[in-house]
Amino acid sequence: MKVLIIEDEARIANRLERITRSYFEENLSAITICDSLQKGLSYIENNPIDLLLLDLNLNGENGFDVLESVVAGSFHTIIVSAYTEKAITAFSYGVLDFVPKPFDQERLETAFKRITTTTKSIEKNINFLAVKKAGTVRLIDISELHYIKGAGIYSELHLRNGRQELHDKSLEKLQQLLPDTFERIHKSYLISLVQAERILIQPGGRYGLLLKNGEVLPVGRSRYKDLKEKMI
Amino acid sequence: MVYEEYPVLYKNGDNILWAGKHYNDSDWSANQTSNADSVFWVRTHINILKNPDAMPGIKVNAFGAFEVYWDSVRIGSNGRIFQKNILEIPGTEATVYNVPDSLSGAGMHILSFRASQSYLPKEKRGFYVELDSYKSLLTLPLVITSVMNIMSGAFLIASLYYFFLYFNSSKRQQTILIFAVICLLFFTLLILEYIKFYIEIPYTKFYFRLEAIGILTIIIAILVPLYFTIQFNFQWKKVLLVILGISLIGIYIFNYRHYDRNAQYYSMCMWIASTVIVLNAILQKEKGALLVLSGLLCSIVVNKYVVYDFGLFISFTIIVLCMLYLHTIRSRVIEDEYHSSLLLSSRLQLELVKKNIQPHFLKNTLTSLIDWVEESPKQGAEFIHALAAEFDIMNTISEEVQIPIRQEIELCKVHLTVMQFRKEIQYHWEDKGIDDAEFIPPALIHTILENGITHSIPIAGHGIRFCLQFLKTNTYRQYTFETIAENRIPSRTRKGGTGFRYIQARLTESYGDKWEFTSEATPNGWMSTVKIYTK
Numbered sequence: 043m044k045v046l047i048i049e050d051e052a053r054i055a056n057r058l059e060r061i062t063r064s065y066f067e068e069n070l071s072a073i074t075i076c077d078s079l080q081k082g083l084s085y086i087e088n089n090p091i092d093l094l095l096l097d098l099n100l101n102g103e104n105g106f107d108v109l110e111s112v113v114a115g116s117f118h119t120i121i122v123s124a125y126t127e128k129a130i131t132a133f134s135y136g137v138l139d140f141v142p143k144p145f146d147q148e149r150l151e152t153a154f155k156r157i158t159t160t161t162k163s164i165e166k167n168i169n170f171l172a173v174k175k176a177g178t179v180r181l182i183d184i185s186e187l188h189y190i191k192g193a194g195i196y197s198e199l200h201l202r203n204g205r206q207e208l209h210d211k212s213l214e215k216l217q218q219l220l221p222d223t224f225e226r227i228h229k230s231y232l233i234s235l236v237q238a239e240r241i242l243i244q245p246g247g248r249y250g251l252l253l254k255n256g257e258v259l260p261v262g263r264s265r266y267k268d269l270k271e272k273m274i
Numbered sequence: 275m276v277y278e279e280y281p282v283l284y285k286n287g288d289n290i291l292w293a294g295k296h297y298n299d300s301d302w303s304a305n306q307t308s309n310a311d312s313v314f315w316v317r318t319h320i321n322i323l324k325n326p327d328a329m330p331g332i333k334v335n336a337f338g339a340f341e342v343y344w345d346s347v348r349i350g351s352n353g354r355i356f357q358k359n360i361l362e363i364p365g366t367e368a369t370v371y372n373v374p375d376s377l378s379g380a381g382m383h384i385l386s387f388r389a390s391q392s393y394l395p396k397e398k399r400g401f402y403v404e405l406d407s408y409k410s411l412l413t414l415p416l417v418i419t420s421v422m423n424i425m426s427g428a429f430l431i432a433s434l435y436y437f438f439l440y441f442n443s444s445k446r447q448q449t450i451l452i453f454a455v456i457c458l459l460f461f462t463l464l465i466l467e468y469i470k471f472y473i474e475i476p477y478t479k480f481y482f483r484l485e486a487i488g489i490l491t492i493i494i495a496i497l498v499p500l501y502f503t504i505q506f507n508f509q510w511k512k513v514l515l516v517i518l519g520i521s522l523i524g525i526y527i528f529n530y531r532h533y534d535r536n537a538q539y540y541s542m543c544m545w546i547a548s549t550v551i552v553l554n555a556i557l558q559k560e561k562g563a564l565l566v567l568s569g570l571l572c573s574i575v576v577n578k579y580v581v582y583d584f585g586l587f588i589s590f591t592i593i594v595l596c597m598l599y600l601h602t603i604r605s606r607v608i609e610d611e612y613h614s615s616l617l618l619s620s621r622l623q624l625e626l627v628k629k630n631i632q633p634h635f636l637k638n639t640l641t642s643l644i645d646w647v648e649e650s651p652k653q654g655a656e657f658i659h660a661l662a663a664e665f666d667i668m669n670t671i672s673e674e675v676q677i678p679i680r681q682e683i684e685l686c687k688v689h690l691t692v693m694q695f696r697k698e699i700q701y702h703w704e705d706k707g708i709d710d711a712e713f714i715p716p717a718l719i720h721t722i723l724e725n726g727i728t729h730s731i732p733i734a735g736h737g738i739r740f741c742l743q744f745l746k747t748n749t750y751r752q753y754t755f756e757t758i759a760e761n762r763i764p765s766r767t768r769k770g771g772t773g774f775r776y777i778q779a780r781l782t783e784s785y786g787d788k789w790e791f792t793s794e795a796t797p798n799g800w801m802s803t804v805k806i807y808t809k
């Protein structure tokens with residue numbers, strides 16, 4: 043686990059580091075602190091990370107301006123901020139969690155737990171998926187999503203208009219961010235249940251899911267029972 | 275009264291028979307040719323066409339001293355006629371005599387005057403006679419005077435009110451003074467114009483009054499446009515007033531002694547100048563300009579269609595009313611400015627209070643505080659004390675418009691202590707040449723300090739130094755605040771955030787436009803300068 047902390051207050055940055063270290067223990071391979079947005083962004087460009095802890099107001103600059111581009115990255119983002127009123131907006135962009143200041147160890151650890159488990163209880167107000175394309179960031183409304191197909195460390199977003207976009211996050215990470223109306227029907231497929239028509243039983247004991255547009259996607263054997271319950 | 279007038283005839287010499295009804299005056303002259311030291315006679319025939327209903331009276335306008343005869347009967351006198359070795363006592367210009375009913379039946383009558391004009395012998399104005407009911411000849415001037423006195427009374431009160439307003443106001447406005455003077459002059463003008471009805475002025479002093487009226491009119495004709503130029507922010511004020519002044523003096527010189535006509539010319543000049551200003555004001559979209567224009571148009575209509583005497587004064591009154599209206603508009607603007615300044619002050623108070631409760635400050639401070647308390651409780655307590663001290667000072671100064679400079683410095687120092695706990699950076703404070711008697715708007719330096727903390731990177735081993743210096747000269751006081759550190763490179767150019775707006779608003783609140791604020795990068799870091807002009 044490689045963690046980057048972008049925080050301009052030394053004391054708070056150290057606190058974040060200390061709690062992070064104690065939570066991840068030996069799983070933590072690298073932890074870095076940047077005290078400005080510029081430094082943080084250039085670090086992200088040059089070094090792979092798994093988790094970003096981001097303050098939204100740094101040295102008088104608005105961290106929201108860079109939120110779109112960081113959520114398009116392959117890593118999860120946790121916002122640590124004094125501006126609690128921004129939480130809803132942050133969630134709509136697809137951050138993993140919003141930790142309001144002042145925070146204690148417990149609250150930060152709850153955020154970390156989201157990385158490893160897909161808890162259903164937490165609020166998921168994501169509205170957009172940010173996609174990096176030719177140096178710019180595009181926001182895709184999640185109601186535009188048809189299904190998502192895993193492609194190694196990337197994911198292919200299949201949109202209702204037939205187009206495809208590539209997202210830097212893995213299928214697992216996206217599933218953590220997307221609401222419960224998205225169901226994993228196969229190790230490589232995550233679909234919006236709204237799009238599902240019915241389950242097909244194909245010769246050879248294989249299962250398929252017929253989508254409203256007529257496309258058929260494979261359903262994993264282990265996931266069939268779960269899906270069937272949800273379809274009814 | 276229905277009667278026929280005949281020409282007025284003159285003859286030098288003295289003979290009581292010349293008062294006779296049947297005397298033949300066919301060889302008499304139609305022009306007055308009298309000398310200073312001789313008596314002359316004046317005759318005119320009057321044909322009363324119908325027996326009068328009430329007692330008739332004669333109004334005479336003439337220079338000199340004279341006795342009045344109606345059909346050979348002496349009915350009155352004015353002054354005392356020149357006699358050998360006895361000087362003439364000059365009469366007054368306008369007089370009224372009653373004619374007994376017994377002598378005023380229908381038919382031809384002769385009105386004659388035995389007269390002398392020892393003074394102003396060159397002024398041969400002649401005799402003018404008007405016949406009317408004696409009662410109305412006496413009461414008409416009374417009615418006019420009473421109306422005019424009511425009007426002049428109003429102007430006197432207005433003048434006094436605006437003089438008091440001017441001298442008692444903390445912010446003396448030129449326009450108020452001008453308006454008060456105009457009202458006073460106008461009051462004097464009205465009194466002088468109608469004083470003739472109740473004070474007997476010897477004909478020798480007749481022109482004094484007219485001269486005075488003329489000069490008053492000229493001054494008013496300059497002051498009224500001057501008032502409009504100020505109220506309407508007229509650009510070519512001097513040019514217009516010089517042209518106006520030259521025109522007025524030109525009329526006075528070239529048309530000397532044509533008093534009534536000159537008064538009309540003066541008021542016309544004033545009208546033209548005012549109209550030019552008002553039209554320009556309409557182009558400039560000044561408030562109230564349209565109303566003043568309609569007032570001016572109204573005044574010209576009144577002046578044209580109402581008999582001269584009243585016409586001029588009524589049109590003047592309309593213009594003065596327009597000025598009064600403009601004045602109320604201006605007062606309203608000042609009132610609004612005052613209210614918005616009050617609003618600004620309370621907004622700035624709020625801004626100041628918000629400094630310490632805005633989430634960025636408060637939540638970050640609390641987060642650091644939790645950490646200090648958890649990690650080293652002793653220093654955590656110190657941190658809490660510093661924070662309490664900052665809150666204390668903020669609380670004391672929050673409703674002030676200005677605070678002692680030492681208090682401001684105290685605030686900055688305690689803020690640095692708080693920030694040192696948060697940022698774990700060494701901050702150093704230094705101040706030079708501070709005059710403890712000086713006052714400054716609250717949190718002015720504090721705001722610059724906050725910017726310095728936010729936008730600076732400490733120099734390794736030295737932290738960040740802040741240095742406040744004070745300089746006082748005859749014309750200004752100056753605070754320079756230097757941040758010695760490395761400047762952060764902003765991701766985009768900053769255009770003075772809320773901090774700068776707060777500083778500027780506070781400076782305006784305290785010093786109007788007599789201040790300068792600059793803030794710029796220097797090789798050592800950052801330099802902010804607040805310059806307050808004393809004059």
